[in-house]
Amino acid sequence: MSTETGRVGEWSLFGHSLRRVVLYGILAGMGVFYLIPIETGIMTSIINPASYTGSFPYLPPLEPLVPGTGTFSLEPWQGAIDGLGQGLVNSVILVVPATIFSGLLGSMAAFGLTTISWRGQIGIYILFVAGIFIPYQAVLVPLTQFWYNVVPLQAVFEPLAVLPFVQEYHWKLVALIITHTAYGLPICTLLFRAHYKKLSDEMVEAAQLDGASVATIYRRIILPLSIPMFAVVFIYQFTQIWNDLLFALTIVQFGDAAVVTQDLVGIGVSQSGTNFPLRMAAALLAALPTLLVYIFFGDKFAKGVAA
Amino acid sequence: MRNPLTVLKRRLSEHREVRTDGGTTSAGSILDRDSVRSAPFWLPPFLLIGLFIYGAIAWNIVLSLTDFQGLGSPDYSALDFENYVVAFFGGTPSWSELTVSPIWNSAWNTVVLMVSFSVVCLALGLVLAILVDQEIRFENTFRTIYLLPMSLSFVVTAKFWLYMYNVETGLVNLFLGAVGVGPVEIVQNPDLKLAAVAFALIWQFSGYAMIVYLAGLRAIPTSHFEAARVDGASTLRMYWRVIIPQLRTATVSALVVLTVFSLKAFDFLFSMYGGYQPGPSADILATRMVREAYSNGNWAYGSAIAVILFIMALAIVTPYIYSQYKRGEL
Numbered sequence: 039m040s041t042e043t044g045r046v047g048e049w050s051l052f053g054h055s056l057r058r059v060v061l062y063g064i065l066a067g068m069g070v071f072y073l074i075p076i077e078t079g080i081m082t083s084i085i086n087p088a089s090y091t092g093s094f095p096y097l098p099p100l101e102p103l104v105p106g107t108g109t110f111s112l113e114p115w116q117g118a119i120d121g122l123g124q125g126l127v128n129s130v131i132l133v134v135p136a137t138i139f140s141g142l143l144g145s146m147a148a149f150g151l152t153t154i155s156w157r158g159q160i161g162i163y164i165l166f167v168a169g170i171f172i173p174y175q176a177v178l179v180p181l182t183q184f185w186y187n188v189v190p191l192q193a194v195f196e197p198l199a200v201l202p203f204v205q206e207y208h209w210k211l212v213a214l215i216i217t218h219t220a221y222g223l224p225i226c227t228l229l230f231r232a233h234y235k236k237l238s239d240e241m242v243e244a245a246q247l248d249g250a251s252v253a254t255i256y257r258r259i260i261l262p263l264s265i266p267m268f269a270v271v272f273i274y275q276f277t278q279i280w281n282d283l284l285f286a287l288t289i290v291q292f293g294d295a296a297v298v299t300q301d302l303v304g305i306g307v308s309q310s311g312t313n314f315p316l317r318m319a320a321a322l323l324a325a326l327p328t329l330l331v332y333i334f335f336g337d338k339f340a341k342g343v344a345a
Numbered sequence: 346m347r348n349p350l351t352v353l354k355r356r357l358s359e360h361r362e363v364r365t366d367g368g369t370t371s372a373g374s375i376l377d378r379d380s381v382r383s384a385p386f387w388l389p390p391f392l393l394i395g396l397f398i399y400g401a402i403a404w405n406i407v408l409s410l411t412d413f414q415g416l417g418s419p420d421y422s423a424l425d426f427e428n429y430v431v432a433f434f435g436g437t438p439s440w441s442e443l444t445v446s447p448i449w450n451s452a453w454n455t456v457v458l459m460v461s462f463s464v465v466c467l468a469l470g471l472v473l474a475i476l477v478d479q480e481i482r483f484e485n486t487f488r489t490i491y492l493l494p495m496s497l498s499f500v501v502t503a504k505f506w507l508y509m510y511n512v513e514t515g516l517v518n519l520f521l522g523a524v525g526v527g528p529v530e531i532v533q534n535p536d537l538k539l540a541a542v543a544f545a546l547i548w549q550f551s552g553y554a555m556i557v558y559l560a561g562l563r564a565i566p567t568s569h570f571e572a573a574r575v576d577g578a579s580t581l582r583m584y585w586r587v588i589i590p591q592l593r594t595a596t597v598s599a600l601v602v603l604t605v606f607s608l609k610a611f612d613f614l615f616s617m618y619g620g621y622q623p624g625p626s627a628d629i630l631a632t633r634m635v636r637e638a639y640s641n642g643n644w645a646y647g648s649a650i651a652v653i654l655f656i657m658a659l660a661i662v663t664p665y666i667y668s669q670y671k672r673g674e675l
Binding site for chain 2 (some may be wrong): 061062064069072073074075076078079093094095096114143144146147148150154155156158159162164165166167168169171172173174175176177178180181182219220221223224251252256280281282283284288291293302303304305314317320321322324325329331335336344
């Protein structure tokens with residue numbers, strides 16, 4: 039970025055190209071604005087907490103070369119892994135099935151409400167779309183009542199706990215998976231419907247004339263054509279569910295089933311003050327999966343949020 | 346009138362005959378209606394959202410009329426609007442010995458946060474979109490960087506900005522110090538709290554507004570830009586008079602989404618203030634609701650606040666969905 043600005047500036051200081059210099063200057067400046075909190079976090083996360091002074095939070099630890107910057111250490115990351123390990127495992131157990139279920143069900147709903155067209159389907163679809171905008175506060179108390187007092191999931195998991203890898207507290211994660219699947223459905227359905235509306239009707243009509251059943255049309259024609267959209271939807275849902283705190287807070291509440299966002303809230307604070315290197319390492323570790331997904335599939339993420 | 350059951354039977358048998366005939370579909374049969382044939386696909390998801398979204402909302406409304414408080418289970422035999430009276434006017438409700446304050450403070454903060462956050466996000470997003478749309482090099486890189494914060498969670502964003510705002514070591518205060526101001530207490534300062542929250546959220550979501558506006562700009566035919574140029578309009582004038590008016594749809598949809606994001610800012614405040622207590626000057630309805638229910642055990646009162654929040658969201662979203670429906674964009 040900086041080399042780009044410099045190079046353009048070199049040969050175009052005259053005439054209207056000065057505008058371009060200013061333009062790139064502003065663009066780069068905004069880039070710094072968006073990156074600096076993350077950059078500061080990364081630099082701070084590799085400082086030995088004992089040598090941390092906080093004088094130059096944006097500089098890497100360069101002591102003894104640059105005094106006041108602290109010495110390099112991976113201790114904060116070790117601490118973050120120790121502190122968030124269980125939460126990370128729980129988050130993975132939650133996110134993978136919830137993402138797949140909401141994506142698959144969303145695709146099926148969109149298919150039944152778009153590709154197969156029938157009168158009145160728009161009314162049903164509006165109920166799906168409206169679900170995107172529900173403030174989740176409006177369903178929290180019933181959800182807690184439902185999972186704690188109505189559905190005996192905990193009783194189901196008590197005998198299952200003898201099985202390998204199954205713990206009694208996993209019932210909370212199952213509850214959370216079902217909840218996230220349900221609340222992810224509206225946006226998934228919207229994304230798939232936008233995609234299915236663009237597909238040509240001819241193939242489906244031809245298949246119908248050939249006597250193909252609805253299920254065959256979905257499996258043979260629509261599903262293969264949905265793969266690019268599945269990527270968009272999975273990335274969007276993965277990010278949403280991984281990042282959620284509110285549902286976890288009200289359904290898991292506390293204990294062994296706590297997910298990573300819950301663990302992150304309290305990390306790095308103690309009687310002796312705030313351990314900033316540990317806290318930044320933990321924030322980055324918790325953000326790492328979604329950051330990696332974003333860096334590798336950024337265009338698909340943009341497509342998901344823009345829809 | 347014929348007995349509906351006989352009609353159904355006849356249609357079912359018709360259906361069977363046609364099937365044995367050789368696969369062509371009978372248009373008359375109920376089982377062959379497209380709505381029924383596609384039901385295995387849309388019905389299970391519909392039941393799921395019906396139960397979890399609409400069932401839960403209805404249940405929440407009923408709960409808000411009870412006196413449900415503390416441990417135990419709600420008593421549905423005596424329903425009244427007491428919680429709403431308390432929410433609007435304050436006072437000592439029958440389920441508590443303490444005086445409960447009304448929601449006006451958090452409702453006001455909600456509106457202030459919602460408006461300031463969405464307006465600044467839109468303005469910044471529009472400016473960025475116009476800049477990125479100038480046939481620049483490395484467009485993808487810039488776009489990726491601007492949208493990057495949106496992939497983070499509220500919890501992580503709050504941790505980053507808690508650090509940025511720190512009195513002694515925060516970058517914001519280092520910057521202020523460099524220009525001769527401060528150091529300023531930001532996170533716990535009643536006068537700055539809400540602005541600090543809004544600023545961090547703008548950092549996180551203005552990239553989203555940019556993406557929406559960029560898509561809107563790209564949808565405007567090039568001829569509109571050229572026509573304005575030929576007329577000799579200055580760049581500023583061209584955008585103000587010709588281009589921005591055409592971005593109305595983009596503005597409305599971005600605005601609706603951003604407003605709803607700001608209603609959900611609970612996660613951010615919970616992470617920033619390490620719990621249910623952001624303090625009166627940063628308390629919004631979303632935090633008040635969760636605090637009343639999950640921290641104070643005032644479940645029914647929390648439900649009532651949730652209903653108010655829900656109605657606010659509905660007031661914003663309903664016109665939007667209706668206009669989308671009218672324009673056939675659903």
